[in-house]
Amino acid sequence: MAGSYSFYRCAVLATSTSMLDSILDRNSPIHMLRLTVQMDGETYAEGLDLKAEAFYDWARTHPEEKITTSPPDMQSLIDNFQYLKSQGYEEAIVTTISGKLSESAAVIRRAAEAMEGTLKIHVVDTGTTCMPEGFFALEAVRLLKAGKTAEEVVDYLERLKPRCEILFGVHSLT
Template sequence: MIDSMTTAILTDSTAYLPNTLVEKYNIYTIPLNVLIDGESYQEEKELTAALFYEKVKQLKELPKTSQPAIGAFTSLFEELSNAYDSVICIHLSSGISGTYQAAVTAGQQVEGIQVYPIDSEVSCMPQGFLVLEAAKQALEGIAPEEIVSSITALKKETNAYFLVDDLQHLQKGGRLSSAQAFMGSMLQVKPILHFVDTKIVPYEKIRTRKKAVDRIFQLMQEDINADQPLTITVIHANRPQEAKDYQAQLKNMFPKATVMISYFGAVIGTHLGEGALGFGWCPIIVEEE
């Protein structure tokens, strides 16, 4: 524990942060749960992404996911109160999970620690970018209110687009807004998806996977200032080689940027399905491990 640090940083398992960075920046994580064949697993702790994609291949029905219990939050907050004055918790978008609201509720129930919940309005590594920046600032001793203000501003500069092989996962799980518009023949396209007002919505309809990725790269070029410090992430659902290929392309396109590979773990993978791809970027520097 770092005695001089009075603000703890907490996120949930869907940030899919590498353990090296979690340890380096003293980040706490609360897991979401995945229910497979009647058995509950804590994401990342009991169920790795690799094991999840193996298990899913043998299932007839999609797994189910659930947020951490409010009691799990209150227990963790009480534990953190022994070492910290405050905790900033940054969670996946409230439009696709009740995790953020559970943190808000738990924060109102505990004493001895000030809880600052933040709705990342995204998920996966783009959420992780916000967590890493908050953790860096906490280590520097910046006041929690200032960190919250900084992360709220950084959210507006953090972007992500993704595509799925099969929209039915999102539709069955109720995670896709305007789902009716994409029924029937629309299931044949590869729509580019993004978050708007905490919800996953279609951005553009594209006919093929390659064209969808090319379009996302075009959007990145329009949005990114090549001279600005930047970290880009390629996120994949059990497609490591494809992710490496896109990483190499992006390094050529943005030579000054850090380009890292991340993944869709069990919870997000349940809703996006194997083969999903995501691209996110944020104007911060994340050291390559």
């Protein structure tokens, strides 16, 4: 199969803020890196322990309560990357939520540096969030399947960023 080497030697990972959980199944080639959400005195793995609908329902009924998020922790990132290496991957492309909204890209870059010499990791700060962010991971898979190298995919994604815009519509400002 044309292009299969790139696809089977380069993993694609996305942060859970990409909203891909709602469209991917368990056989998806995209690996999820989970942010944590702290609310109501509890900590949840975004998209796994806490689904979007439950989060929105809780936020709607508790408008004054504080909600915080945290990037994936360093050890879980290293564990994920070591697992990918043990599965035969040589490279990984990680698409992240905007660095202006989260420290996730910076933390993932530090984990990538720790893996230097073991697994070549390309971190793409998408500059976006939600489904536009998820689109970057979907594009990475599409391009790898088409036979592009990881470097070609990352170059394309970097050129795609200036053309992405996010518009928000809200019912109120509270």
